[in-house]
Every structure is written in C-alpha cells, then in structure tokens.
Amino acid sequence: MLFNSIDFALFLPIVFVLYWFVINKKIKLQNLLIVLSSYIFYGWWDWRFLSLIIFSTVIDYFIGLSLLKQENETKRKLLLWTSLLINLGFLGFFKYYNFFIDNFITAFSFFGTEITANTLNIILPVGISFYTFQTLSYSIDIYRRKLEPTTDFIAFSAFVSFFPQLVAGPIERATHLLPQFYKKRNFSYHGAVDGMRQILWGLFKKIVIADNCAAYANLIFNNSADYSGSTLVLGALFFTFQIYGDFSGYSDIAIGTSRLFGFDLKQNFAFPYFSRDIAEFWRRWHISLSTWFRDYLYIPLGGSRGGTWMKIRNTFIIFIVSGFWHGANWTYIIWGALNAIYFLPLLLTKSNRNNIDVIAQGNCFPTIKELFLMLITFGLTVFAWIFFRANNIEHALDYIAEIVSPSLFTIPMFVGMFDAFITVIFIAFFLLIEWKGRESKYAIATLGVNWRKPVQYAMYYCLIIIIMCYGNFSENQFIYFQF
Amino acid sequence: MKKFFYKTIALCIPLLILLVLVNYFGDAARLFGNDYEKRIAQILNDGHYVTNIGNYDERLLQKELISNSNIKSDIVILGSSRTMLINAELFPESSLYNSSVSGATIEDMISIYQLYKENKKLPLKIIIGIDPWTFNDNNGQNRWLSIEEYYYRFINSSKNGSLFNFKYKELFSLSYFQSSIKMLPNVIFGDINPQVTKEKHNKMFTKLSDGSLVYDELYRTASIEIINNRIASYVEGNLYSVENFDDFSENNWRLFEKLILDMQNNEIDIEFFLAPYAPLVYKRINNENKYAMVLRTENKLRNYAITNSLKLHGSFNPTELEMDERFFYDGMHSKESGIIKIINE
Numbered sequence: 001m002l003f004n005s006i007d008f009a010l011f012l013p014i015v016f017v018l019y020w021f022v023i024n025k026k027i028k029l030q031n032l033l034i035v036l037s038s039y040i041f042y043g044w045w046d047w048r049f050l051s052l053i054i055f056s057t058v059i060d061y062f063i064g065l066s067l068l069k070q071e072n073e074t075k076r077k078l079l080l081w082t083s084l085l086i087n088l089g090f091l092g093f094f095k096y097y098n099f100f101i102d103n104f105i106t107a108f109s110f111f112g113t114e115i116t117a118n119t120l121n122i123i124l125p126v127g128i129s130f131y132t133f134q135t136l137s138y139s140i141d142i143y144r145r146k147l148e149p150t151t152d153f154i155a156f157s158a159f160v161s162f163f164p165q166l167v168a169g170p171i172e173r174a175t176h177l178l179p180q181f182y183k184k185r186n187f188s189y190h191g192a193v194d195g196m197r198q199i200l201w202g203l204f205k206k207i208v209i210a211d212n213c214a215a216y217a218n219l220i221f222n223n224s225a226d227y228s229g230s231t232l233v234l235g236a237l238f239f240t241f242q243i244y245g246d247f248s249g250y251s252d253i254a255i256g257t258s259r260l261f262g263f264d265l266k267q268n269f270a271f272p273y274f275s276r277d278i279a280e281f282w283r284r285w286h287i288s289l290s291t292w293f294r295d296y297l298y299i300p301l302g303g304s305r306g307g308t309w310m311k312i313r314n315t316f317i318i319f320i321v322s323g324f325w326h327g328a329n330w331t332y333i334i335w336g337a338l339n340a341i342y343f344l345p346l347l348l349t350k351s352n353r354n355n356i357d358v359i360a361q362g363n364c365f366p367t368i369k370e371l372f373l374m375l376i377t378f379g380l381t382v383f384a385w386i387f388f389r390a391n392n393i394e395h396a397l398d399y400i401a402e403i404v405s406p407s408l409f410t411i412p413m414f415v416g417m418f419d420a421f422i423t424v425i426f427i428a429f430f431l432l433i434e435w436k437g438r439e440s441k442y443a444i445a446t447l448g449v450n451w452r453k454p455v456q457y458a459m460y461y462c463l464i465i466i467i468m469c470y471g472n473f474s475e476n477q478f479i480y481f482q483f
Numbered sequence: 484m485k486k487f488f489y490k491t492i493a494l495c496i497p498l499l500i501l502l503v504l505v506n507y508f509g510d511a512a513r514l515f516g517n518d519y520e521k522r523i524a525q526i527l528n529d530g531h532y533v534t535n536i537g538n539y540d541e542r543l544l545q546k547e548l549i550s551n552s553n554i555k556s557d558i559v560i561l562g563s564s565r566t567m568l569i570n571a572e573l574f575p576e577s578s579l580y581n582s583s584v585s586g587a588t589i590e591d592m593i594s595i596y597q598l599y600k601e602n603k604k605l606p607l608k609i610i611i612g613i614d615p616w617t618f619n620d621n622n623g624q625n626r627w628l629s630i631e632e633y634y635y636r637f638i639n640s641s642k643n644g645s646l647f648n649f650k651y652k653e654l655f656s657l658s659y660f661q662s663s664i665k666m667l668p669n670v671i672f673g674d675i676n677p678q679v680t681k682e683k684h685n686k687m688f689t690k691l692s693d694g695s696l697v698y699d700e701l702y703r704t705a706s707i708e709i710i711n712n713r714i715a716s717y718v719e720g721n722l723y724s725v726e727n728f729d730d731f732s733e734n735n736w737r738l739f740e741k742l743i744l745d746m747q748n749n750e751i752d753i754e755f756f757l758a759p760y761a762p763l764v765y766k767r768i769n770n771e772n773k774y775a776m777v778l779r780t781e782n783k784l785r786n787y788a789i790t791n792s793l794k795l796h797g798s799f800n801p802t803e804l805e806m807d808e809r810f811f812y813d814g815m816h817s818k819e820s821g822i823i824k825i826i827n828e
Contacts, residue, residue: 006655016488017488020484020488021484021488024484187484187487189484189486189487192487193487196491219719219720222719223719226719415716415719415720457494460494461497461498464498468498468502468657468660468661469660469661469664471657471661473656473657473658473661
C-alpha cells in the first residue's frame with residue numbers, strides 16, 4: 001500500500017478509529033491490531049512475502065531469548081551468526097543473487113574460462129533491506145548485552161512490522177522503539193496535530209516536488225544522448241530534488257503516522273542540502289541508515305581509531321557497503337566510493353566534525369563563507385547522484401562527458417519546459433520553507449503555530465490545494481521501496 | 484481524541500466537497516453530462532457539422548448517433564483516432580459512417596458493432612482499423628466501459644458491468660480533479676457549447692456528419708518543423724498504449740475472431756486497415772525489443788487476412804507505404820493525404 005494512494009487514505013482512518021476508539025484500553029490488543037494492520041499494509045503488494053517477515057520475526061524472537069539464557073560465549077556467537085546468516089541470506093538471495101552470478105560469469109570469461117550459470121527471475125520483496133536491518137540490530141544488541149530480549153511475541157512482531165516504517169524506514173533500533181510497545185499509549189492532541197502537519201508536509205514533498213521532478217529527471221536521464229550538457233545538468237538537479245523529496249517525504253509521513261498512534265520515531269533527514277561539508281551531509285541524510293552502519297560496521301572495524309590506512313580502509317568499507325545496500329548495481333558502489341573520496345580529506349585532517357551545529361543558527365541568512373561551502377557540498381552531492389541514477393557506469397560516464405562538453409553553455413531544451421518552470425517555482429518555495437524551518441525536526445514544525453487559527457487553517461488549505469492542483473497522482477512508487 | 488477526530492473530519496469535508504463539485508461540474512471527460520453527447524448527436528443526425536466541442540464521451544456519442552439516426556450506411560469504419568480522418572469523400576459510390584473512437588480497444592469495436600446490430604443498422608461493409616494495442620492486455624484503456632453493456636451482450640455474458648464504479652469513482656479522483664478544474668471556467672462561461680457549422684475547417688476541431696474528424700486549425704496547419712518536433716517528443720516518451728506489451732493477448736485474439744465470424748455470418752464484407760506510425764516512431768518500434776509484439780501483431784493480422792481472403796490496407800511500417808514525415812500530423816496520426824494513399828494503393 002502506498003502512502004500516496006486512496007487505499008491508504010481509507011486504511012489509516014479505519015486503523016486509527018479501531019486503535020483509539022475500540023481497543024484503546026488494552027495494550028496487547030492495540031499491539032495485535034498494529035501487527036494485523038501492518039500485515040495487511042504489506043500484503044497489499046504481495047501477500048506471499050509476508051512469510052519472510054513472519055519467518056524473520058520468529059527466528060529473531062527465539063534467538064533473542066536463547067541469547068539471554070546462554071552464557072557460553074561460543075554458543076552465543078553461534079546464535080548471533082545464525083541470525084546474521086538467515087537475515088542476510090534472505091537479503092543476499094533476493095537482492096544480490098543475480099548480481100553476483102552475472103559478475104562471476106563476467107570475471108571468469110575475462111580470464112578465459114566460460115562458465116554457465118542461470119540467473120533467476122527473482123522479485124525483490126519490498127522493504128527487505130529495511131526490516132532486515134531492524135531485526136539484525138535487535139539480535140546484535142542482545143548479543144552485546146545492550147538490550148534485554150522481549151518475552152512479548154506480539155510486541156516484537158509489532159516492532160518488526162510496524163507499518164508506518166516497515167517498507168522504507170526510518171530503520172528503528174529495538175532499544176528505542178521496542179519499549180514503546182510495552183507502555184500504555186495516551187492520546188496526545190498536540191502530538192497528533194503535529195503528526196498530521198508532518199504528514200501534510202511529507203505529502204507535499206512526495207507528490208508535488210518528487211513526483212513532478214521525477215517526470216523531468218526520467219525524461220532527461222532516459223534520453224540523455226539526445227540532450228545538451230546544460231539540459232543534463234538540469235536533469236541531475238531534478239533528480240537531486242526528486243530523491244530528497246521522495247525519501248524524506250516518506251520519512252515525514254512515516255513519522256507523522258506513528259505519532260497518530262502515540263509512537264515516536266527518530267528523525268531521518270535533517271535538511272541535508274544545507275550542509276557545509278560532506279561529513280555534515282552524511283549526519284543529515286538517511287540518519288537511521290548512517291548511524292546503523294556506524295554502530296554495527298564502522299565502530300566494530302575500528303572506526304577512526306588506528307593508523308591512516310585503517311581509517312581509509314574503514315571509510316571506504318562503510319561507504320561502499322552503504323552504496324551496495326541501495327542496490328545490486330555497480331553504479332551504487334561507485335556512488336558510495338565517490339562519497340568516501342569526498343569524506344576522506346575531512347577525516348584525515350580531523351575536520352569532519354567542524355560543522356555540528358545548524359547552519360546560520362539564529363540568523364536569517366548564511367554568511368558568504370557558509371553559502372559558498374553549502375553550494376560546493378551541494379554540487380558534489382549532485383555530481384554523485386548522477387552515478388546513483390544512471391542505468392550503468394557507461395551511462396553515467398557518457399552523461400558526465402556531455403556535461404563537461406561545450407554544450408554546457410547552450411540554453412537547456414527539453415519537452416515540457418514550461419511545466420518544468422512551474423516545478424522549479426515549487427522547488428524554490430520548498431527550499432525557502434525548508435530553510436526557514438531548518439532548526440526544527442521538519443520544515444513546518446513551527447511554521448504558523450502562533451498564528452490565529454483561521455490563518456493556520458488557511459495555510460493548511462493552501463498546501464492541500466497546491467497538492468491537489470499540482471501534484472502528480474500517477475501513484476508513483478517511492479524510490480526507496482526498491483532498496 | 485474525539486476533538487482531534489472531529490476537527491480532522493471538519494477539515495476534510497470542505498475539501499471533499501470541493502473535489503466532488505469540481506469533478507462533477509468541470510467534468511473533464513463529460514462523464515456526468517450525458518446531455519452534451521445528445522446535443523452533438525442531434526446536430527450530426529440533422530446532417531450538419533459540429534465544432535467547439537471538447538472532452539465528450541465518444542462512446543456515448545456513438546450510442547446516441549447509432550440509436551437515433553435514420554440513416555443506414557453502406558460502409559462503417561471501426562477503429563481509433565488513427566482511422567478517424569477516413570471520410571465519405573474517399574468512397575463516392577457508397578454512403579459511409581465513421582464510428583472510430585479514440586484509443587479503441589477490441590471491447591470498443593465489439594460494443595459499437597453490437598450497437599449497429601441491435602439497432603438493425605448493420606452495413607454492407609466494415610473497415611476495421613486495427614491498432615497494435617488491440618492485442619495488448621496492458622493497454623490501460625477502460626473507456627469502453629461507458630457502453631460495456633453492448634460488449635457483454637455480444638459475448639453472451641450475464642455481467643451487467645460496473646459503470647457505477649468506473650464513472651463515480653472519478654468524482655473522488657485527484658487526477659480527474661486536475662483536468663476538471665481547467666475545464667471549469669469554460670463550463671461556467673458556456674464556452675464549450677457545441678456549434679453548428681457549414682465549414683469543414685474551423686479553428687476548433689470539427690466533427691463531420693459522416694462521423695469523421697477534421698483537426699483544429701493549429702494542428703492542421705502546422706509546419707513540417709513543428710510536426711517533426713511533435714514526432715521527436717512523441718518518440719522520447721512512452722508509446723501510446725503499447726508500453727508493457729509483454730505478450731500477445733490470446734483472449735483478445737479470440738474475441739477478434741469471434742467478431743469477424745459474427746460479421747461474416749451477417750454477410751458483411753470485411754476489410755482491415757493498419758494505420759502507419761511516423762518513420763522515427765516505427766524505427767524505435769523496430770529497434771527496441773520491448774515493442775516486438777507490435778511487429779508480431781502485424782504479421783499475425785497479415786497471415787489471418789491471407790488465410791481468410793480479407794483485404795488489408797496499410798501497414799504499421801511507413802516505409803512499406805512510402806510515407807515520410809510529410810504524411811503525418813504527429814507520431815501516430817496520418818494526414819488525409821496519407822489515408823488517401825493507403826486506401827487507393
């Protein structure tokens with residue numbers, strides 16, 4: 001079920017009414033409702049893959065309990081590896097099997113040996129990368145004795161399958177989300193209103209910004225050989241806003257929806273395009289994934305301790321794995337490696353934590369230096385997105401080659417330029433609101449909260465009418481569902 | 484909790500009302516104003532041309548025209564917008580009626596044929612314009628649902644159809660809202676009232692009394708550069724109704740054969756008409772594997788026509804017909820000169 005679909009618009013109020021009006025006194029029943037509605041939400045795509053979630057839930061629940069009882073370190077390690085192998089095994093099979101087969105065949109034929117192996121017609125289960133990482137963190141945290149395993153199977157199932165964040169995150173940690181399923185949820189009027197505001201802003205980002213940008217980004221990227229360098233730059237910019245609007249929009253809707261049910265999810269995006277360096281960008285982009293890799297991969301590898309080569313190795317590993325997490329394609333790996341190259345100079349000169357605070361905090365405008373740094377970082381990010389969006393490495397290189405050709409200095413031309421101009425106006429409006437709200441958890445968190453009610457409602461209606469009139473309602477999937 | 488719930492509902496109700504009202508009164512595809520088609524049909528049945536019309540339900544218009552006309556034609560054209568320009572002047576010896584509807588599917592052709600049959604107005608000859616998407620299950624066309632009862636009667640199905648769902652679902656559709664809101668000023672100021680005309684060539688497109696269409700001035704008089712741009716932009720995007728043409732629809736083929744058999748049983752002479760694509764578009768179809776079924780459709784139809792001794796005009800391939808860009812209005816619609824060339828070949 002898509003957040004931007006009529007199905008979800010009917011599903012959400014039904015679950016909300018049942019949750020708060022029918023079974024609001026019993027936590028266990030509320031959790032059971034969450035589990036059932038999450039399975040319906042997921043099964044709407046393909047009910048067959050529900051079995052994967054259920055299997056993963058059962059395995060990690062029992063491994064968690066066994067880890068508690070087991071004192072023998074070897075056996076504990078064995079239990080952890082069982083969890084890792086099963087979860088990563090599913091992920092590897094569904095997501096990476098064909099990639100590895102193809103690359104093995106290519107590698108062997110390069111050395112003169114012809115091997116035959118069949119690729120499979122595998123459907124990638126939606127959100128598998130997200131819920132796999134969520135359950136993995138549960139097992140690892142119990143193994144590290146940072147978390148007590150739960151004995152409440154329903155609460156654990158609700159934690160694994162919680163529908164607002166099941167298919168595209170934020171990737172929650174058991175230490176943060178699971179305890180919320182044990183506590184009685186009290187309805188907070190202000191929390192729910194805030195949740196609705198965040199949903200509204202998320203829908204604006206997704207339907208008006210991302211889906212409209214997607215139309216032009218797809219047009220330009222899919223026919224890149226026919227366009228001038230200047231048009232290709234526009235294509236890359238459209239994709240830059242598409243991916244941000246799409247994914248952060250999803251996160252906003254997920255967080256807002258959770259608040260309607262009395263749950264608090266972690267912030268996943270903190271205005272990353274206003275970053276002053278790449279280190280800051282990665283502290284603000286897909287925060288739940290970056291911190292996951294930091295805690296479960298980077299730090300165990302030694303982090304930024306040790307010698308220079310170890311730092312370089314660890315940085316490349318974390319960024320390349322992060323790229324590979326997005327998909328079984330060399331373009332994602334290059335995208336990850338490119339970000340590692342951007343990040344390394346900051347790490348090696350120990351300036352990766354120079355920009356911890358919010359840009360131009362307390363001020364209306366950034367300083368010239370801040371503006372310059374922000375534009376440089378943005379430019380580097382846009383460049384890296386070309387690899388992320390391209391169909392393959394060759395496509396990305398051709399795309400870049402055309403950008404750096406003399407055609408960069410021609411007037412951009414593509415079909416539907418006028419409509420694209422309207423989208424550009426919305427991007428400008430969007431950036432303005434995001435800039436204004438950059439010190440909050442989401443852009444309109446504090447916008448107009450002190451205004452008189454009629455003015456506040458006028459603002460909501462304006463946003464909704466913009467979505468109705470200028471949104472793209474072809475039910476475009478969220479990009480991150482494929483990851 | 485209740486306060487929040489009621490306030491949210493109170494916030495949503497005006498928006499829902501706005502959505503329904505704009506969709507009902509703006510009514511971009513004329514789903515809720517059947518009177519509009521009746522008015523157009525009245526003008527055409529009186530033997531006049533009609534212009535200043537827009538976004539009407541072409542299927543409902545056919546229903547009105549066939550049910551209420553007194554004329555029985557010798558030749559009827561069934562097909563899509565790609566056959567809509569075939570007019571009576573091409574067949575001076577006979578009377579012709581063009582019953583083409585945009586994006587016609589096999590269900591459309593069956594429904595319109597059934598309309599003729601039920602009204603006892605079957606012609607002597609039917610020219611069927613066949614498009615590749617006729618055999619694509621994923622063609623995305625559902626406009627035939629407006630006259631679905633005729634389709635179900637032809638296939639002897641007891642199903643009455645789901646017109647309610649199809650039509651009234653649109654009241655709550657946001658994409659329909661976006662089209663309807665643009666139409667609203669025209670509806671309010673009465674700018675889309677059908678106008679009787681004696682001229683074939685008008686500023687807006689014109690429906691002639693033989694059911695054929697004459698494009699609007701801007702489209703009709705475009706320079707070759709503009710046409711080339713149209714073709715180029717068409718090639719860049721999705722090809723109309725033949726994306727996701729993964730398999731040749733055996734079910735649609737069976738329906739097609741049933742339709743032909745029924746026509747033959749009613750002693751109707753049958754001819755096929757394949758409208759060509761513009762050269763650049765056909766080149767893409769020929770080069771990209773995902774359009775392989777388009778080529779297969781033509782092969783299959785050619786073999787079928789030979790086996791059953793049926794005449795087949797045209798081809799999807801413009802090179803076969805020696806037609807370059809000058810014979811096209813855009814990527815998929817031939818000019819009248821192109822149609823004359825195909826019919827007279």
